[in-house]
Structures are given as structure tokens and as C-alpha cells.
Amino acid sequence: MFKVNDLTFKYPKNKENTIKGISFEIKEGEIFGLLGPSGVGKSTTQKILTKLLKDYTGEVTYKEKRLKEYNKEFYQEIGVGFEMPVHFSKLTAEENLSFFKKLYKSQADTDELLKRVGLYEDKDKKVNEFSKGMKTRLNFVRALINNPKILFLDEPTNGLDPKNARIIKNIIKEFKQDGGTVLLTSHLMNDVDELCDRVAFMANGKIAEIDTPKNLKLKHGQRRVEIEYDDKEVVKDSFDLDNLGGNDEFINIVKTKKIITIHSKETTLDDIFIKVTGVVKHD
Numbered sequence: 001m002f003k004v005n006d007l008t009f010k011y012p013k014n015k016e017n018t019i020k021g022i023s024f025e026i027k028e029g030e031i032f033g034l035l036g037p038s039g040v041g042k043s044t045t046q047k048i049l050t051k052l053l054k055d056y057t058g059e060v061t062y063k064e065k066r067l068k069e070y071n072k073e074f075y076q077e078i079g080v081g082f083e084m085p086v087h088f089s090k091l092t093a094e095e096n097l098s099f100f101k102k103l104y105k106s107q108a109d110t111d112e113l114l115k116r117v118g119l120y121e122d123k124d125k126k127v128n129e130f131s132k133g134m135k136t137r138l139n140f141v142r143a144l145i146n147n148p149k150i151l152f153l154d155e156p157t158n159g160l161d162p163k164n165a166r167i168i169k170n171i172i173k174e175f176k177q178d179g180g181t182v183l184l185t186s187h188l189m190n191d192v193d194e195l196c197d198r199v200a201f202m203a204n205g206k207i208a209e210i211d212t213p214k215n216l217k218l219k220h221g222q223r224r225v226e227i228e229y230d231d232k233e234v235v236k237d238s239f240d241l242d243n244l245g246g247n248d249e250f251i252n253i254v255k256t257k258k259i260i261t262i263h264s265k266e267t268t269l270d271d272i273f274i275k276v277t278g279v280v281k282h283d
């Protein structure tokens with residue numbers, strides 16, 4: 001759906017390029033995660049793909065046509081939920097949504113969406129009376145008001161309690177099931193693992209890794225089994241997951257000792273994040 005080829009971008013006031021030659025594709029119907037440390041250029045990339053930043057080099061195509069050749073019609077097809085919620089704070093939630101809805105030909109049932117995200121009862125409240133999490137949920141509804149084909153989401157569950165985060169994640173999954181495409185940035189690797197079909201890790205303005213979460217875990221994984229057992233005192237040990245059945249020491253422990261815990265130790269996206277981007281995350 002989107003093809004990005006050797007994209008570079010420099011903010012006019014900066015000396016260095018923020019984006020230093022990245023290439024990737026977002027396939028129709030997938031949830032694609034753009035990940036990386038704070039300040040690496042994820043939002044900048046999102047802004048380029050949503051035509052908010054234009055002075056880039058390299059090529060970006062949307063549905064096989066250069067993005068630069070699209071006019072405002074492009075915005076009819078996309079939904080944007082960037083991190084900083086942008087609303088008219090003196091207007092109610094309902095008034096905000098009505099205002100934005102008028103910009104679009106296709107209009108979603110916002111009452112239904114407000115009900116789903118638990119804001120229907122608050123729709124006549126002014127947005128400046130909303131909590132941070134309420135604004136985030138309203139921002140998410142706003143991204144869906146035009147029944148977009150592709151959703152750009154920047155930290156959509158940021159600051160939400162687990163119940164509300166679950167609702168948002170379920171709506172994102174349903175959006176995909178209905179044929180939608182998503183570009184997601186998030187620092188929450190559990191969310192990314194759950195939602196994304198493929199992810200790209202950015203480091204130093206470039207893409208360090210791009211693949212499915214599963215393949216990345218296989219590539220960077222340790223494939224170990226960790227075991228704790230009772231041998232007068234608690235003993236911890238770990239074994240290679242491959243050929244476990246032929247490992248006499250492991251078999252002997254399982255046969256003769258009281259096992260306290262046993263689990264396979266798979267690499268998490270968190271571990272991979274730190275490994276491939278070379279930094280410890282700061283949220």
C-alpha cells in the first residue's frame with residue numbers, strides 16, 4: 001500500500017538528517033509497527049507518510065502512485081491519531097467530532113464509537129474537562145470518523161488504564177479484520193507483539209531490523225528452558241531447548257526432583273529493542 005524507498009529528511013533548522021535513507025513497505029491489510037528509541041524519527045516518518053512534511057528525498061508511493069501527486073483527496077482515505085490530542089478544548093466531545101466529520105465524505109457512526117470507548121455519557125462535556133486518558137480515547141475516535149482505509153497511530157494506548165487499552169486494541173484488530181491497514185508506533189512492546197504483523201526497528205535514522213515479531217524472536221532468541229527444583233535447597237538451572245528429550249541431566253532432574261517452576265525463556269521484543277537499537281528504553 002505504501003512503498004518507501006531510500007527516504008531521507010532533514011528539519012530545516014537541524015544540521016543532520018533525521019531520516020537517513022530508510023526503505024520499507026506497508027502491505028495492504030497489515031498492522032505495521034514502527035519502533036525505536038525516543039527521537040529516532042518515528043513521528044517524522046509518520047508525518048511524511050501523511051503528507052504533513054514534504055521536503056524529503058527518496059520516493060514514497062501510496063497505491064503505486066507517488067505521494068507527492070496526491071491532492072487533499074488523500075486525506076479522505078486516512079485516519080490520523082497522533083500522540084498529542086488536538087481538540088477544541090472549549091467545545092464538547094460531540095461538537096468536536098461533528099466539526100471534523102464535516103470535512104469528510106464518508107462518516108462513521110461516532111455515537112457507536114463513543115459507546116465502545118466509554119465516552120458516550122461524556123459526549124456533552126467540554127473537552128477541557130476531560131482527563132488525559134479521555135482525550136486519548138476521543139483522539140482515537142476522531143481518527144476513525146471518516147472510515148479510513150489506513151490508520152496512522154502514534155502511541156494509541158498511551159496513558160490508558162488496562163481496560164481502556166484493551167478496548168482500543170480490540171478496535172484496532174477489528175479494523176484490520178475489516179481490511180484496514182495500520183501504521184503504529186508504540187513504546188509498549190507487549191502491545192506491539194500482540195497487534196503487529198511486521199515491525200521495523202529504527203536506530204540512528206535508519207532501519208536496523210524489519211520482520212515479523214515471531215521471526216525476530218527466533219533470530220534473536222536464546223531457546224532455553226529455565227528450571228527451579230528442590231534439592232534440599234532451591235536450585236536454578238537452564239538448558240538448551242533443542243534436543244531437550246535427549247539431555248540426560250535435564251531428564252534426571254525431571255524424574256527425580258520436585259520441580260518448583262519450569263518455563264521456556266523466549267526473547268521478548270523488549271530484549272530485541274535494546275539489542276538492535278543499542279539503547280535502554282526511556283518511556
Ligand SMILES: Nc1ncnc2c1ncn2[C@@H]1O[C@H](COP(=O)(O)OP(=O)(O)OP(=O)(O)O)[C@@H](O)[C@H]1O
Pocket residue numbers: 011012013014018036037038039040041042043044045
Ligand atoms: N519541528 C522540528 N524541528 C526540528 N527538529 C525536530 C522537529 N520535530 C522533531 N525534530 C527532531 O527530529 C528527531 C526525531 O523526532 P521524532 O519526533 O520523529 O522522534 P520519535 O522517534 O517520534 O520520538 P518519540 O518516541 O519521543 O515520539 C528528534 O531529534 C527531534 O528533536
